[in-house]
Structure formats: C-alpha cells, structure tokens
Amino acid sequence: MEGSKKLHIDHAAQWSSAGLTIRQKEPKNLEAPFDPIDSYLTPTELFYIRSHFPTPTLDQASYQLRIDGAVRRPLTLSYAELRSMPSETRVVTLECAGNSRVFLVPQVPGAQWELGAVSNAEWTGVPLRALLERAGLADNACEIVLEGADRGTPKDEPLPPDPISYAWSVPRAKAIQPEVLIAYQMNGRDLSPDHGFPVRAIVPGHYGMASVKWLTRIQAVCEPFRGYWLTSDYAYWASMDGKPVRHPLGEMKLKSEIARPHVYETLAPNLTYTVSGAAWSGETDVTEIAVSTDGGRTWAEAEFLDPVRRHAWRRWKFDWLTPKETGPYTLLARAKDASGLVQPDKHDKNYGVYVINHSLPIEVFVDD
Amino acid sequence: MEGSKKLHIDHAAQWSSAGLTIRQKEPKNLEAPFDPIDSYLTPTELFYIRSHFPTPTLDQASYQLRIDGAVRRPLTLSYAELRSMPSETRVVTLECAGNSRVFLVPQVPGAQWELGAVSNAEWTGVPLRALLERAGLADNACEIVLEGADRGTPKDEPLPPDPISYAWSVPRAKAIQPEVLIAYQMNGRDLSPDHGFPVRAIVPGHYGMASVKWLTRIQAVCEPFRGYWLTSDYAYWASMDGKPVRHPLGEMKLKSEIARPHVYETLAPNLTYTVSGAAWSGETDVTEIAVSTDGGRTWAEAEFLDPVRRHAWRRWKFDWLTPKETGPYTLLARAKDASGLVQPDKHDKNYGVYVINHSLPIEVFVDD
Numbered sequence: 001m002e003g004s005k006k007l008h009i010d011h012a013a014q015w016s017s018a019g020l021t022i023r024q025k026e027p028k029n030l031e032a033p034f035d036p037i038d039s040y041l042t043p044t045e046l047f048y049i050r051s052h053f054p055t056p057t058l059d060q061a062s063y064q065l066r067i068d069g070a071v072r073r074p075l076t077l078s079y080a081e082l083r084s085m086p087s088e089t090r091v092v093t094l095e096c097a098g099n100s101r102v103f104l105v106p107q108v109p110g111a112q113w114e115l116g117a118v119s120n121a122e123w124t125g126v127p128l129r130a131l132l133e134r135a136g137l138a139d140n141a142c143e144i145v146l147e148g149a150d151r152g153t154p155k156d157e158p159l160p161p162d163p164i165s166y167a168w169s170v171p172r173a174k175a176i177q178p179e180v181l182i183a184y185q186m187n188g189r190d191l192s193p194d195h196g197f198p199v200r201a202i203v204p205g206h207y208g209m210a211s212v213k214w215l216t217r218i219q220a221v222c223e224p225f226r227g228y229w230l231t232s233d234y235a236y237w238a239s240m241d242g243k244p245v246r247h248p249l250g251e252m253k254l255k256s257e258i259a260r261p262h263v264y265e266t267l268a269p270n271l272t273y274t275v276s277g278a279a280w281s282g283e284t285d286v287t288e289i290a291v292s293t294d295g296g297r298t299w300a301e302a303e304f305l306d307p308v309r310r311h312a313w314r315r316w317k318f319d320w321l322t323p324k325e326t327g328p329y330t331l332l333a334r335a336k337d338a339s340g341l342v343q344p345d346k347h348d349k350n351y352g353v354y355v356i357n358h359s360l361p362i363e364v365f366v367d368d
Numbered sequence: 369m370e371g372s373k374k375l376h377i378d379h380a381a382q383w384s385s386a387g388l389t390i391r392q393k394e395p396k397n398l399e400a401p402f403d404p405i406d407s408y409l410t411p412t413e414l415f416y417i418r419s420h421f422p423t424p425t426l427d428q429a430s431y432q433l434r435i436d437g438a439v440r441r442p443l444t445l446s447y448a449e450l451r452s453m454p455s456e457t458r459v460v461t462l463e464c465a466g467n468s469r470v471f472l473v474p475q476v477p478g479a480q481w482e483l484g485a486v487s488n489a490e491w492t493g494v495p496l497r498a499l500l501e502r503a504g505l506a507d508n509a510c511e512i513v514l515e516g517a518d519r520g521t522p523k524d525e526p527l528p529p530d531p532i533s534y535a536w537s538v539p540r541a542k543a544i545q546p547e548v549l550i551a552y553q554m555n556g557r558d559l560s561p562d563h564g565f566p567v568r569a570i571v572p573g574h575y576g577m578a579s580v581k582w583l584t585r586i587q588a589v590c591e592p593f594r595g596y597w598l599t600s601d602y603a604y605w606a607s608m609d610g611k612p613v614r615h616p617l618g619e620m621k622l623k624s625e626i627a628r629p630h631v632y633e634t635l636a637p638n639l640t641y642t643v644s645g646a647a648w649s650g651e652t653d654v655t656e657i658a659v660s661t662d663g664g665r666t667w668a669e670a671e672f673l674d675p676v677r678r679h680a681w682r683r684w685k686f687d688w689l690t691p692k693e694t695g696p697y698t699l700l701a702r703a704k705d706a707s708g709l710v711q712p713d714k715h716d717k718n719y720g721v722y723v724i725n726h727s728l729p730i731e732v733f734v735d736d
Contacts, residue, residue: 145611147611160605161612162612164611165611221608224592225608225611226614227608227611227612227613227614231603237529240589241437243532243533244529244532244595246594246600247594350528
C-alpha cells in the first residue's frame with residue numbers, strides 16, 4: 001500500500017512536470033504530453049489545445065449565446081441565464097482529427113501531431129438538447145451549426161474572400177442526444193481562455209473539430225451546411241456506389257495508443273516493463289486491447305485500468321518481460337470494440353491527412 | 369447581293385484559316401478563335417475543347433449507356449437503340465466556367481483562357497427527360513449524375529486516392545427540362561472524338577462542365593452528389609445567412625465579349641470601325657448591348673445580328689467612328705438581360721478562378 005501510494009505520487013509529479021509541445025505558435029496548437037498518462041482525467045493545464053484563429057477575448061458579463069435559424073422561438077441567452085439552467089457533468093475524451101499525423105510517411109501537410117492531440121476531461125454544461133427544445137427546433141432542421149467568436153482567414157485554398165468565423169455543423173440526430181453539452185466548466189473550474197472561455201460545445205464521440213470553442217451562436221439549418229471547415233478542411237472521401245464523394249468528418253474512430261515506452265526509448269533486458277496506454281472510440285465501447293512486442297507477429301491481451309464509460313478513454317497496461325536478446329523491438333497496440341471491430345493496421349488514404357487511427361509502431365531498443 | 373455574298377465568303381475563309389490555341393497540350397484544352405466570329409454557329413473544327421483527362425477511345429458498336437440509381441427500371445441502351453429514339457436539334461452555346469481567366473490580375477492558377485472558351489453549335493440527340501421517363505425516375509431523386517468514360521487522377525488537392533471518372537451532377541429541376549440532350553451529333557455530323565464521341569450530354573444554360581462528354585452512365589441519386597468536380601473544382605462561395613458555403617457552379621452568367629477589335633489592335637483614326645462581339649446568358653435572354661469606347665464613361669447601344677434564342681449566343685455590332693486624336697482607348701461591352709440584370713463591371717471574388725463574366729477591357733491604339 002505504501003509502495004503503491006508512493007508510486008502514484010511519483011507519477012503525478014512526473015505528469016505535472018511535463019509540459020505542452022508547441023506544434024504551431026499562433027494560432028495556438030499545443031500538444032499534451034501522452035507518456036505520463038497517470039490520471040484518468042488530463043489536468044486542464046496539460047490538455048491539448050487546437051485553435052484555428054487567435055484566442056478571442058470574451059467576458060462573462062457581455063457574453064451572449066444566440067439560438068436561431070430553423071427554430072420557432074429564436075432566443076438569446078446571457079452567461080448568467082445559461083448558468084441558471086439545469087446542468088450535467090460528463091467525462092469526455094477529445095481527439096483532434098489530425099492526431100498522430102507525424103506517423104504518416106511520406107510526411108503530409110498540417111501540424112505534425114504525435115500522440116498527444118488527445119486528452120480526457122470532465123465537462124459541465126447545459127445539454128444542447130435542452131436549448132433546442134426551448135427554442136423549438138423545427139421538424140425539418142437537419143443540422144445544427146455551432147459558430148465560434150474566433151475569426152480570421154484560413155490558410156488553404158479554396159479560400160472564402162473575406163474572414164470567417166470558425167463554425168462546425170452537427171447532424172440533427174447527434175445534436176439532440178443527451179451527451180452533447182454547451183459547456184462552461186472543465187475539470188470543475190470555469191473554462192480557460194484557450195479552451196473556449198466562457199462557453200464551448202462538447203460533442204462526445206466526434207473528433208475535436210465539432211466541439212466548437214468560444215461558442216456564440218447555435219443555428220438550426222434545413223440543408224447541409226457546406227461551410228469552409230466541412231468542405232475544404234475536415235472532410236474525407238466516402239464512397240457512393242464506387243465513386244468518391246466528399247463528406248465532413250464526424251465520429252471518432254477506434255484507436256489505441258501506447259504511452260509507455262515512448263518511441264526510441266531504451267529498455268533494460270530481461271526485466272518486467274509495464275507497457276501502458278489508452279484507447280477510445282466514437283459511439284462504441286472499447287472492450288479489448290492486444291499488445292504485440294514483436295512487430296505484430298504475436299499478440300497478448302492487456303488489462304484495463306478504467307471501466308467502460310461511453311465517450312471517455314480507457315487506460316490499459318501490459319507487463320512485458322523484456323527479452324534477454326538486445327536489439328530493436330517494435331511494439332503495437334490494437335483495440336477491439338463491442339461490435340467486434342478491430343483497430344486497422346494501416347492508414348486509410350480516403351481520410352487524407354486525418355483519421356490516423358491505425359496501430360502506431362513504437363520502436364524501442366533493448367540494451368543494457 | 370454579289371458584294372454581300374463575296375463578303376460572306378471572305379469572312380468564312382478568314383474564320384476557317386484561324387486555328388485553335390493550345391492552352392494545355394494533354395489533356396487537350398484548346399481555345400476557339402473568337403475574333404473572326406463570322407457565322408452564328410462555330411465550325412466544329414474550331415469549337416473550343418475542354419478535357420479533364422485524355423480522350424477515351426470508344427466505338428459505336430460496343431457503346432453502352434447505363435441509366436440506373438433511383439429509377440424504377442434501370443436500363444442499358446446501345447448506340448443503335450439511342451439513335452432509334454425520337455431526337456431533337458437545338459442551338460446551344462457552351463462556355464467553360466474558366467473562360468477569360470487570363471483577364472484576372474493578379475494571375476490565378478488554371479488554363480489561361482482568353483475570350484474563346486465559348487462556342488455555339490447545333491446539337492442533335494435524345495432529350496434526357498425521355499430517357500428518365502423510360503427508366504422511371506424515382507420521386508425522391510434530387511440530382512442526375514452524368515458520368516463519362518474519361519478517367520484519371522485530377523491535379524488539385526484534395527485528391528481522391530484512386531483514379532476517377534469525370535462526372536457532373538445536374539439538379540433534377542434542370543435535368544427534366546426539354547432542352548437537356550443526350551447528344552450524338554454536332555452541326556449535323558457525328559460527334560468528333562474530342563467533342564465526346566459517340567455520345568455526350570448537352571446541358572444548355574449551364575457552364576460547360578455540365579455537358580459531360582463520352583457519357584456512359586446516367587445515375588439518379590437521392591442526396592446531393594459531392595464528387596470531386598462539384599466540391600474540389602467547379603465550386604464557389606455562396607452565402608448562407610452571411611456565412612460562405614461551398615456550392616457547385618451551375619447556370620452561366622450574363623456576359624458579352626468583344627470579338628473585334630482584339631486587344632492591343634491598332635486602328636486608323638477618324639474612320640468607321642465595326643466593333644463586334646457576342647453575348648449570352650444562362651436561363652434568360654440577352655436583350656441589350658451597350659458599348660463604351662472611352663473606358664466606361666459613355667455608352668452607346670449596339671445592334672444585334674441574331675434573334676433571341678434561349679441558350680444560344682447573340683452576335684452584335686456597333687459602328688464606331690474612331691477619334692481623330694491618336695492614343696490608347698479602352699473598349700467595353702455590357703449586356704443586359706430580359707429581367708433588367710446588367711453584366712457586372714468586376715469579377716466577383718466568391719467565384720474564385722471561375723465565372724469571369726465582367727465587362728472585359730479591350731485596350732486598342734488609334735494611330736495612323
């Protein structure tokens with residue numbers, strides 16, 4: 001017990017001494033440390049930051065949230081009014097759709113995220129559903145457009161001629177689920193500026209681009225919203241009867257990442273090393289993790305550290321007796337979900353520079 | 369009469385001695401000569417050619433046209449079966465959506481078309497409507513996808529991972545209009561290989577990208593088709609409630625071009641020079657042409673040479689008594705349509721590298 005407690009303290013110290021990695025200075029794109037994954041919740045100051053434009057300055061006193069479009073009773077809420085509504089708190093893992101991009105060979109454009117554009121936090125806010133009910137969502141509304149106060153000119157062609165706000169659109173069927181929050185707290189404290197202060201969306205199970213920060217408008221629309229981010233940026237090639245068709249990204253794909261050892265780490269031979277990591281998915285539950293220490297030839301089952309909780313990650317560990325024979329070894333982790341789906345072993349090119357959810361090889365050296 | 373006849377012959381000689389201008393060697397993108405616009409119909413060998421991939425080799429004997437998707441009776445027609453159906457012949461102007469791109473300053477990417485990515489021909493074929501009726505178009509079909517036999521990898525990101533066919537989708541409301549043809553003849557002769565042999569679509573009033581060549585499949589679909597050409601290429605920024613949204617191009621915009629004089633031509637002072645050109649539109653009729661010889665300060669009305677015929681251009685002329693004062697002069701032509709709409713005086717940036725339909729300045733020198 002003493003030992004276990006000490007271990008826990010040591011790990012927490014390691015976690016908090018780690019810092020964010022800059023992937024882009026401005027707008028802020030900062031990666032969370034992934035290897036010291038010692039607590040179920042990522043500390044707020046280590047949660048990854050993904051921004052499209054500079055962080056806007058908003059304050060609670062003048063903040064307004066507009067709910068309009070295809071609704072019967074358009075309304076505007078102050079921050080105090082939002083806070084006065086019944087709230088819910090949920091643990092939700094957010095992953096950037098471009099997480100692990102640095103593993104793609106040859107290199108592709110975009111922020112070179114390694115393993116840490118994913119984090120897990122507890123979010124508190126009002127269910128979007130309650131707001132849509134209050135506004136009287138029209139029967140024919142098919143999507144809910146979430147618009148932020150962050151604004152600018154995006155970087156890739158085709159560019160709209162004028163600056164735009166960041167905006168994402170969530171299909172109605174998802175938007176009315178009870179887990180989708182209009183959140184104002186993260187890990188029990190008001191949102192920090194870089195995480196969307198004072199109010200952001202949390203769309204559990206979808207890639208991070210859907211959880212719009214600095215949310216100021218919720219607009220119901222009756223035809224698919226073909227804004228910049230859904231068409232030019234976060235989109236992939238789906239197949240319509242053999243023909244590629246462009247669709248916005250949505251649900252997070254099943255993925256497991258190895259946190260320890262980290263890539264190119266040197267391990268002692270013939271000793272027990274605890275391989276650890278985390279796994280998550282979109283609208284399913286992760287039920288099994290297999291680990292390979294020989295590049296995928298053989299697999300062994302890992303043990304979960306966290307229970308099943310839809311939309312939140314599950315950490316796992318696997319005790320590896322390192323080989324006596326020194327040399328390079330390739331570690332892989334492979335998740336399986338409740339439907340029997342298995343994490344893929346290579347990147348699907350239809351997703352372009354996104355959805356890098358295959359088993360990522362972690363190459364280590366065993367040496368004394 | 370003798371003189372008039374001789375004049376006609378001279379002009380025809382001039383027109384046929386002109387050639388196509390290469391804008392891209394392979395795939396073939398060849399521009400029509402625009403200044404010798406002496407006949408209402410563009411001779412087939414001078415009609416502009418716009419291709420996305422190398423010209424496919426098809427033959428009448430093995431040709432098949434598949435009509436499927438959201439239809440009650442999918443069917444496949446041979447060339448002979450198509451030819452045996454009742455046909456119609458229509459005069460239709462086709463313009464490439466990128467025509468006049470070379471007039472954009474600063475220069476933008478894409479083929480540097482000048483004035484001649486527009487031509488006018490007589491097309492013979494079976495109305496698409498008749499084929500859709502025969503196949504039993506479903507009530508909920510919203511678009512008709514036209515797919516060609518030309519195939520390859522397009523050039524701009526985001527690229528689909530595998531080669532694709534050229535395909536365009538026409539909204540149902542347009543596809544069922546009587547003017548839309550599945551054509552096999554151009555100017556009274558079988559289509560030439562570069563113009564879509566043996567069968568192509570002709571979608572009057574829409575930019576050329578809709579008139580799919582080497583047509584082998586007609587597929588009715590129940591949701592908007594988001595293929596490469598409609599999302600990554602021929603698309604523009606429309607506005608949804610102030611927010612830019614990406615939509616496929618469609619209807620041709622009102623436009624007049626000056627054919628003579630050509631840009632930087634030197635004209636004699638104090639002589640009557642016949643300024644000439646052509647004007648066209650999408651689903652309206654061109655009713656008026658104004659010409660300015662002083663860069664837009666004053667305007668005079670031009671005279672039409674051709675009657676109103678929906679979806680076909682109208683040539684026009686204006687007799688200009690050139691100034692006694694030598695120097696540079698800027699000529700402009702401005703069309704008006706039956707609804708009172710006037711051709712714009714500058715390019716709308718929402719259209720990016722397409723829809724260059726503003727009055728194009730033709731700079732000339734008066735000198736003796």
